[in-house]
Amino acid sequence: MLRSAFRGGIHPPDMKQATAGRAIERAPVPERLVVPASQHIGACCEPTVEPGQRVRRGQIIASIDAFVSAPVHSPVDGEVADVGECLTAAGMRVPAVTITPDAEQDFESWEPVEGGEPAAVVRSAGIVGMGGATFPSAVKLSPPKEFTLTTVILNGCECEPYLTCDHRLMLESPERVLRGGRIMQEALGAKRLVIGIESNKPDAARAMKTAAHGTGAEVVVLPTKYPQGAEKQLIWAILRTEVPHGKLPAAVGALVHNVGTAAAIADAVDLRKPLMERVVTVTGRVARPGNYLVVLGTLVRDLIETAGGFVGEVERVIAGGPMTGPALGSLDVPVTKGMSGIVVLGPGDAAAPVDADQPCIRCGRCSEACPMFLQPFAIGTYANARLWDRTEQVHALDCIECGACAYVCPTRRPLVQLIRLAKAELTARGVRP
Numbered sequence: 001m002l003r004s005a006f007r008g009g010i011h012p013p014d015m016k017q018a019t020a021g022r023a024i025e026r027a028p029v030p031e032r033l034v035v036p037a038s039q040h041i042g043a044c045c046e047p048t049v050e051p052g053q054r055v056r057r058g059q060i061i062a063s064i065d066a067f068v069s070a071p072v073h074s075p076v077d078g079e080v081a082d083v084g085e086c087l088t089a090a091g092m093r094v095p096a097v098t099i100t101p102d103a104e105q106d107f108e109s110w111e112p113v114e115g116g117e118p119a120a121v122v123r124s125a126g127i128v129g130m131g132g133a134t135f136p137s138a139v140k141l142s143p144p145k146e147f148t149l150t151t152v153i154l155n156g157c158e159c160e161p162y163l164t165c166d167h168r169l170m171l172e173s174p175e176r177v178l179r180g181g182r183i184m185q186e187a188l189g190a191k192r193l194v195i196g197i198e199s200n201k202p203d204a205a206r207a208m209k210t211a212a213h214g215t216g217a218e219v220v221v222l223p224t225k226y227p228q229g230a231e232k233q234l235i236w237a238i239l240r241t242e243v244p245h246g247k248l249p250a251a252v253g254a255l256v257h258n259v260g261t262a263a264a265i266a267d268a269v270d271l272r273k274p275l276m277e278r279v280v281t282v283t284g285r286v287a288r289p290g291n292y293l294v295v296l297g298t299l300v301r302d303l304i305e306t307a308g309g310f311v312g313e314v315e316r317v318i319a320g321g322p323m324t325g326p327a328l329g330s331l332d333v334p335v336t337k338g339m340s341g342i343v344v345l346g347p348g349d350a351a352a353p354v355d356a357d358q359p360c361i362r363c364g365r366c367s368e369a370c371p372m373f374l375q376p377f378a379i380g381t382y383a384n385a386r387l388w389d390r391t392e393q394v395h396a397l398d399c400i401e402c403g404a405c406a407y408v409c410p411t412r413r414p415l416v417q418l419i420r421l422a423k424a425e426l427t428a429r430g431v432r433p
C-alpha cells in the first residue's frame with residue numbers, strides 16, 4: 001500500500017457493509033422505461049424515434065452530431081410510447097423517450113455498434129464516465145496532439161460512503177475491467193496501466209491482481225480516505241504529480257477512467273455492445289439492499305420496489321453517493337449512465353451535512369479538510385454576500401464539490417451549496433479556472 005494519500009480529506013463511516021457482500025443481480029425490467037436523451041456532459045441528443053415505433057435493444061433512439069456528446073440506445077426490445085420530456089435526478093427537464101418493453105427480453109442480444117478504431121466504437125456505443133462525471137469517453141480517447149499520455153489510471157477507489165457497485169464489478173468481472181484498461185492503453189500508446197483501489201476493498205484488489213498477473217498492469221492499493229477517487233487526488237497518489245491549476249490530467253500525461261467505464265469499453269470493443277445498462281447500488285432504508293444490474297430508463301421508484309421498498313422513516317433519497325449526490329425531489333426520475341447508487345436515508349443517517357446556515361466560528365476545519373487547498377469558509381462567506389469577484393480571488397472554480405468541508409463544519413454551514421452558487425455565477429460571467 002502507498003504510504004500516504006493526498007493532503008486534507010476526511011474519514012466518514014463507509015457504510016458499505018449492507019451491500020459489499022451482495023453479488024450483482026439483474027433487476028426486472030419495469031412496464032415503462034423513460035430514457036433521457038441527455039445522460040452526459042455536453043450537447044443534448046435529439047430523439048430519433050416516434051411514438052408507436054418498434055425499437056430493438058441497442059438501436060439508437062437519440063443522437064446529435066456534436067463532438068462532446070454520446071448517443072442514446074434503447075435498452076430493451078419494445079415500442080415507443082411517447083417522445084417528450086422528463087425530469088432528471090439533477091432536477092433538470094430534458095427530452096426523453098418513453099418505451100413500453102416487450103414482456104420477454106433477450107439480454108444476450110442487441111443491435112451491434114459499428115466497428116473501427118476504439119475511439120469510434122466507444123463513441124458509437126454511447127459510453128460516458130460512469131463514476132458520475134458522465135464526460136463522453138470517446139473525447140478522452142482523442143486527446144489533443146500536444147499531449148503525450150504515459151499512464152492510464154483506472155479508478156476503483158469508490159470512496160463515497162454506501163456505494164459498492166464498482167467494488168462488486170472488480171470482484172466479479174476483473175477481466176472485463178482490465179481488458180477495458182488495456183484497450184485504452186493500446187489506443188493511446190501509454191506505457192503504464194494502473195488500477196487504484198482503496199484499502200477497504202481487499203477482495204477486489206486481490207481479484208484485480210490475479211487478473212493483472214503477468215500482463216504488466218499494476219494494482220495499487222491506496223489508503224481509505226475521502227475523496228481518494230477524485231481525479232486530481234488519485235493522480236497525485238499514484239504519480240506524485242500535481243495537475244496544474246486549470247489544466248486537464250492529460251497535461252501530466254495521465255488519463256483517468258472509472259472501472260465501470262472500462263468494463264463498458266471492453267464490451268463495446270469486443271462485443272459491439274452499446275451502453276444500455278449499469279450496476280446500481282441500492283441501499284440504506286430499503287428491505288433488500290443490493291447491487292442491481294439495471295436497464296437505463298428504469299425509474300428510481302421501480303428500482304426501490306425491486307429492493308423491497310422503504311423500511312422505517314425515510315428522510316431523503318439520494319442519487320449517487322451521499323457526499324456529492326443530489327437529494328431527489330421525485331422518485332419518478334430515471335436511472336442514467338452516471339447513476340451509481342440510490343441511497344435511502346432516515347433521520348440521523350446522513351453522512352452528509354445539511355443546510356441550516358450558521359455563522360462561521362473560524363475554526364479552520366474546512367480548510368484542513370479541503371483536498372484542493374482552498375479556504376471554503378471564505379468562499380462561502382463571499383458567496384453569501386454576493387461578492388463574486390472575491391469568490392474568484394479565492395479560487396472558487398477550483399472546488400471539486402467533494403463536500404469534505406461541509407462534512408467537518410461544526411456549525412453545519414451549507415458550504416457546497418454556496419460554492420456551487422459562486423461557481424455558477426462566475427461561469428455565467430465567462431470566468432474560467
Ligand code: SF4
Nearest residue numbers: 370399400402403405
Ligand atoms: S471547498 Fe470544494 S474541494 Fe474543498 S472541501 Fe469543500 S467541496 Fe471539497
Ligand code: SF4
Nearest residue numbers: 360361363364366409
Ligand atoms: S469549518 Fe465551518 S465554522 Fe469552521 S472555519 Fe470552516 S466554515 Fe467556519
